[in-house]
Each structure stands twice: as structure tokens, then as C-alpha cells.
Amino acid sequence: MKVYGIEHFGFTVPNLEEAVEFFEKIFGAVTAIETGKVDGDDEYMKRRLGVPGRCRIENIKVLRVGNGSNLELFQYSGEDGATELKRNSQPGGFHVAFQVDNANAAAQRLRAHGVDVLDGPTYVESGPMAGLTWVYLRAPWGQFLELVSMDGPLGYAKDGCPRLWSPLD
Numbered sequence: 666m667k668v669y670g671i672e673h674f675g676f677t678v679p680n681l682e683e684a685v686e687f688f689e690k691i692f693g694a695v696t697a698i699e700t701g702k703v704d705g706d707d708e709y710m711k712r713r714l715g716v717p718g719r720c721r722i723e724n725i726k727v728l729r730v731g732n733g734s735n736l737e738l739f740q741y742s743g744e745d746g747a748t749e750l751k752r753n754s755q756p757g758g759f760h761v762a763f764q765v766d767n768a769n770a771a772a773q774r775l776r777a778h779g780v781d782v783l784d785g786p787t788y789v790e791s792g793p794m795a796g797l798t799w800v801y802l803r804a805p806w807g808q809f810l811e812l813v814s815m816d817g818p819l820g821y822a823k824d825g826c827p828r829l830w831s832p833l834d
Contacts, residue, residue: 670830673727674761675737679747679806681724684738687804688728691775692763697735698727719743730763732832750807760801762811764832768798771812775802786812795820 678684688694703725707718714722720743728736751758765771768786776782786800799813815831822828 671734673735673737675739676759676808677739677741678804678808679740681726681738681740683805685726685728688730688736688738691778691780692730694728694730694736696726697729698725700725716741717743733764736761750809753809758809760809760811762799762813765812765814768800768812768814771814772800772802775812789820791820793819793821793824793826 685694685696700722701724703722705713705721710716710720711718720741723740723742725740726738728738730736753760772782772786781803783801783803786798789795789797789799796816796819797813798815799811802810802812804810819829
């Protein structure tokens with residue numbers, strides 16, 4: 666099997682329109698695909714998607730955000746109730762990082778737009794990530810996201826390690 670790269674990241678949001686509006690307004694995303702309701706019976710949902718049979722996909726939107734992997738957003742119905750997102754420290758917890766030209770300026774802009782930006786940005790001065798500036802933020806539904814910027818090759822590059830992919834390539 667030849668792997669070409671990561672084609673998309675997908676996650677479920679409680680309100681698809683709110684999520685799409687957030688990614689459009691904050692990150693300049695554009696919708697490339699919208700499926701509408703996905704037809705499937707209980708067995709399809711369980712066996713093909715690994716979700717309870719009573720659940721249904723109400724809509725999927727696939728967004729293009731800059732020059733990187735696509736972002737696939739799902740809205741389901743049929744779950745018993747709201748559950749909390751996993752913390753980054755828990756197995757299954759995750760975040761999506763967006764490379765920007767200046768994480769400091771971007772964080773300031775997001776805060777001005779009322780986005781919940783955590784402390785930082787943080788500049789890494791030494792080690793394999795030297796030269797990286799990063800900051801975490803939360804989407805309106807609680808999903809962690811990250812902004813990163815780099816002021817040149819990171820510290821790991823000096824050790825001859827495989828080069829990390831960048832949307833600037």
C-alpha cells in the first residue's frame with residue numbers, strides 16, 4: 666500500500682451551521698462538499714460507521730482551509746444526550762492545528778473576535794521544536810484547535826530527521 670498523505674480530518678459537531686460559520690469567519694474556510702442527510706438503516710450505521718443504530722447523519726460538510734488537509738464536519742441525530750469532549754490528556758482527545766504566518770497576531774485577532782484563546786502564544790526557544798510559536802484555542806462547541814507559526818526551520822532539522830510536511834511546501 667502506498668500512502669500519499671492525510672486527505673482529511675473528520676469530527677462531529679453539535680451544530681453544523683455554527684461550526685461552518687466559525688471556520689469560514691475565523692479561518693477563511695470554504696465548503697467544497699455538502700451531502701445532506703445520509704441514507705442508512707440501523708445495521709448500516711452500526712457496521713459501517715461504528716455508531717449506535719439509532720443514530721443518523723443529518724449532514725456532512727467538507728471544508729477547504731488554506732493549503733492543507735480537508736476538514737470533514739458531521740452532524741448526527743439520535744445520540745442519548747450531550748457528552749463532554751475528551752480532554753487533550755485523555756486517550757482519544759485531539760486537536761487540529763492551523764499554520765499561520767504569525768501566531769501572535771492571529772491570537773490577538775481571534776481574541777478581538779471573542780474566540781476563547783488560551784494563554785500564550787508560546788515561543789519554543791530550544792530543543793526539537795525550537796523556532797515554533799503555538800497557542801491553543803477553543804471552538805464555540807469546545808473543540809481544541811491550535812495555531813502555529815515558524816520563524817524558519819525548526820530545531821529538529823539540524824539533526825537530519827525527516828522533514829515535516831508544511832502547507833507552505
